[in-house]
Amino acid sequence: MNINQSNLLLTFLTVLCITPLFLPIYFYRFHTLNLINSALILLIFIIFITLNLLYIKKINILIVLSLCFFLWRFYSSYYISHGITDLNNIICALSIVLVFNFYSNRNITLLLNAIFILFSGLLLFNLLTQFIFPNGLFVDNPRSNLYRPGWLFGIDNAFIYYISPMISVIIFRSIYLYNRITLFTFFLICSSLISIFLAHSATGIVSLLLLYSLMIIYRIKSLNKIFNFISLSILYIIIWIFVVRINSFKSFEYFIVDLLGKDLTFSGRTRIWNVAFDVLKEHLWVGNGIGYTFKVSYTYFVAHNQLLQLIIESGLIGLVLFVSIIILVGNKIQVTKILPEKQVILSAIFIFFIAGLTETYPYTYIFLLLTIGYNLPIIMKKKEI
Template sequence: MRLYKPKLEYTKTQIMTVLILFVFLPPQFISSFTSVSAVLWYLKLLLMVYNLLLIFKNVRKLGLGTLILGIYFLTFIVSTFTNDGNISKAFSAVLPQFCFFAYADIMMRSRTKEFINSVSAFLVFYIVANAIILLIFPDGIGRFLPGYDYMRVDSRISWLGLDNGYIKFFLIAFVVFSISYKYHSFKKNALYVCMLATMVFVWSGTGIIGLTLMIGYVYFFKRGKISKIINYWVCFGIGIATFFGIVVFRITDYFSDFIVDVLGKDITFTGRTLLWDQAMLLIAKKPLWGYGVYDYDLLVSSANGQAYSAHDTVLQMMLMGGTITLIAFIAIAIVAGIRIGKCRKNVSNTSSIELGITCIAVLVMWICGITENMVFDIQIYFLFLIEINLPYILSAFQLDDELEEERIIG
């Protein structure tokens, strides 16, 4: 009697998706090794060539997401050119991202379930690996790396980088898990708890607030009157209002006790407000095209004399690309909102929770962008690309909804 040995079968789409995600979003503590970073650079170059060939072969499958993201990234190159800046550095900053998003756009529209499930499995591995490393090395793994140099590698680094960087992965994960693990409640809830526990463990105020909002919606506000008023435009408006309130008008002065005692931050957000003031002064001098992709940070901290970015996504965006780049970014957000609005009208009630989670993710993204520079972070645009392609994604997973309804009725 022959025993049957089950085989693990992976499609080409799944293998390439995981490889591309790993290369374009590598674990930060692994990429800290110079030799590994060099290998990843060559792999990224090869995958960029592969993606460009895929783009030419599937031009008709490219969606609106690729087009508007391409225009957005192009504004950085134009801005750099107008400022006689380093064009090669501008291309090296935006071209890999464009290739990644073009691939993701094609896969979301043509091989939707394979792609989303691959992204989901990839994120599960990253989240669990990060949690395990934090448990073993609670103060960070950086100083245990061979050849550790405190001037080059932060000792607090973990699998996903530094604590404030975790939320960027968790936002994508929350949205993707709500779709791919819709009928796997235990797995989904365990991952939600793992993400929140991670943010509490490292005590990232921004991350705790963001995940609390998302988990609160899932477990308390997904039904009833509150769920009816939570839509993309409300979240988008609150996000913009929060930016102006905190960064421009400094309403945080009225909540100093909460910021200092609860979040454990000083009223200047660890010196960020001083950088914001400098950034706004520089933006006022070149409001249209900004300063381009420059070789060094323009802002200098009065506390230690070191150069920094603006530590705010919108301000950094305007520093580099001016008002033109900001308009292109807002256009991306508006297109995403229009697509989500169409989904609300066309999909079944079973998908309303995913839509709500996606809307809350937009609000959390704005909140996170207030204290961090995420201009060239893949995660922020990946979230928008998922939203723009949400009609295809929900339609592809609609069959699961129908089968689940039949199971319940049967």
């Protein structure tokens, strides 16, 4: 693991420090543990905002924009729409930005080693629970007459929310420290594929296979300049319009129906999206509040699309703030010279939004990837020293 023994204690303490920020959804089912973890997250936030001010001595634009984005979500949800605050997830995401910003400027290797230990353990533990408890660790009952098995990472479609960023950061570390995919990293890649296939999640399978395909494509030097932040952004916009707005899937019928076992409405999501476009018009600028659901036929749903749900929750103001962060990070990635580490992070960010075409996820892990992307020039400079 290339962890110097003199840094062993620091690595262990760092693992303990970051664990509350990445605790899987299963643990939030326990009320007492949830309260303790929330208190720890708040403590981490206070500690690292202090450390950033004392030692880094500057608050960069990513921190400022992230703060604006989450404060707007809080304000628009609680004070304007009288909805929930989602304060725990907001503080958690901001803490991740602060933690990674601090270590990027101080000791990035220490943080990468700590994340490697934590994420490896969680990935393997989740896979183990799938084998030991094939019918689930718990039963999720989001509404009447709907019962779904859940494991450490939650229900089937939630797996990709954890697995994709976790395995991406693990691969990033392996290349950053060793300039190659280590044997244990390859073992984790295989484990992640087994886990996602056992979950039978069409979203997860497509997203993870696409993630690994992109990483392989990036190894082809002639394609490096073609697949960059700008081209992937344009590609995503086209896919989003084609899938979500136009609802045209005939060309993918064989893949969706025969291989993935889904219908051409993506299990009813096209009907949800059509209603969502009407709902977002009601409070277009400020949104309807975090976690807002709307009625489709006889049941209430979220939008099942990351960007649609963002507009419904936080309005166009929230969308503009979020897109500003994406552009800021994308510019940092774009100006970084072509390296495997750059392509790994770029692929991981792209895949989050691909998975978000048919699902809605919290913002914790995407802000981990965005913070790495923003600090990529500093991180790579330290590697060259």
